[in-house]
Amino acid sequence: MDGNDIEVESDLPVFHGDIYITRVTSEAPAWSDSRFDIHNGCRPDVRAIVQQTADRVHAVQDCSSVPCDSRVAVLACGPSMLVETTKRACWQHSATVVDAHTKGGVVFDFHEEVFDY
Numbered sequence: 001m002d003g004n005d006i007e008v009e010s011d012l013p014v015f016h017g018d019i020y021i022t023r024v025t026s027e028a029p030a031w032s033d034s035r036f037d038i039h040n041g042c043r044p045d046v047r048a049i050v051q052q053t054a055d056r057v058h059a060v061q062d063c064s065s066v067p068c069d070s071r072v073a074v075l076a077c078g079p080s081m082l083v084e085t086t087k088r089a090c091w092q093h094s095a096t097v098v099d100a101h102t103k104g105g106v107v108f109d110f111h112e113e114v115f116d117y
Helices: 046-060 080-093 097-103
Strands: 017-021 036-040 069-078 105-114
Touching: 046 069, 046 080, 046 105, 069 080, 080 105
Parallel strands: 017 036, 069 105
Antiparallel strands: none
16 A cells, blocks of 8 residues: 555545535536535435434444443534534534543534635
8 A cells, every 4th residue: 555545444535525516506516526426406304314424334334342432523614504504413413522532423524614605
């Protein structure tokens, strides 16, 4: 394995992103990438997305040996209400670092960029 290879320990992708374009546009984005799902003309159900992510990580965790914690980066960029809703969902579904390390679980690392129109 050289320095450019990444060892994946599960069936989960190393990176995946959902992009929500909330204003309906007639033009589809000019690019596509298998690491992104582009949703045009709808708003994200943030609570459901975070819950589904936690469930997917729990499903593939092997806690037969400690540590078995998983970290998921969440990047929220948008209006303050969207960012706050996302932050609360991450707190609700995130294990503490100590519990995740000893009992398994997901730690959501939340990062934000707030802008209002």
